[in-house]
Amino acid sequence: MPISPYLKDLRAVVGPRLLFLPGVTAVVFDDEGRVLLGRRADDGQWALIAGVMDPGEQPAETVVREVFEETAVHVVPERVTSVLTQPPNTYPNGDETEYVDIAFRCRAVGGEARVNDDESLEVGWFAPADLPPIAELTRLRIECATAPEEAAWFRSPRQEPGN
Numbered sequence: 001m002p003i004s005p006y007l008k009d010l011r012a013v014v015g016p017r018l019l020f021l022p023g024v025t026a027v028v029f030d031d032e033g034r035v036l037l038g039r040r041a042d043d044g045q046w047a048l049i050a051g052v053m054d055p056g057e058q059p060a061e062t063v064v065r066e067v068f069e070e071t072a073v074h075v076v077p078e079r080v081t082s083v084l085t086q087p088p089n090t091y092p093n094g095d096e097t098e099y100v101d102i103a104f105r106c107r108a109v110g111g112e113a114r115v116n117d118d119e120s121l122e123v124g125w126f127a128p129a130d131l132p133p134i135a136e137l138t139r140l141r142i143e144c145a146t147a148p149e150e151a152a153w154f155r156s157p158r159q160e161p162g163n
Contacts (some may be wrong), residue, residue, distance in 0.1 A: 006055055017092040023086075023099040024063045025050040027145035029105040034127050035142060037134070038070055038111060038120035040094070046132045048141055050101070052158050063104045071123045074110035081105045082153040086137070105142040105145040 003011070010019065026049045028036035037046045051066035053059060060077045067075045076102065082103040090096050113123045128146065131139075144153040 002155045004052065004054055005116050008051065011095065015072045016096060018088065018096040018098060020100070022053045022059070022099050023050060024053065024059050024066065025069045025101055025103040026075060026077075026106045027081060027103060027141055028067060028073065028108055029127055029145075032069045032125075032127075034125035035131070035145075036050045036067070036071060036073060036108065037126055037132070038115075039124075039125060041119055041124040044121065046134050047138055048103075049100055052099070059102045060104065063106060068105065068111070070115075070117070070119050072111045072114050073108050074104035077104040077106050078107050079105050079150060081139055081147075084153075084155050103141045108146055118128040120163065 003157055007019075025121055026036070028049065030036070036049065039046050049067050049070050051062060051069075055061045058067075063077055064075055067073055080102055082101075086099045086101055088096060088098045113125060115121070115123050119144075128142065131142075134142075140153075147153070
């Protein structure tokens with residue numbers, strides 16, 4: 001997995017200790033209502049396209065950049081669908097992270113879905129009723145993006161996902 005120059009410089013100072021980072025997730029739909037997923041190279045799991053914001057970058061800019069970098073699909077962010085802090089994560093190299101994630105519902109407007117970097121093994125479009133095995137947090141993000149209400153979901157104090 002590539003690391004941004006900013007994070008590389010930060011890791012040189014703090015080592016593998018926990019970094020609290022801003023991230024975005026894209027819930028991308030095509031004209032047929034299918035959702036875009038990538039099978040991650042690090043763990044082989046199907047997931048939504050996501051990434052870390054660079055300094056000075058707006059969240060909507062990050063989501064557009066990440067989707068194109070990973071899948072060659074051009075998107076337009078339509079709305080924020082959820083905001084949450086993900087559980088802490090430890091990468092195979094020992095680096096610890098915790099992400100504050102902003103998920104966006106996005107509309108595909110061009111490009112052809114394909115693996116466009118080394119972060120994915122496969123990329124594909126899936127009907128919401130025919131998703132491959134995905135994590136509960138991925139499922140929650142898709143549910144938030146397909147909910148009829150326009151307000152973003154966020155976890156209230158003491159609230160668990162799905163409640």
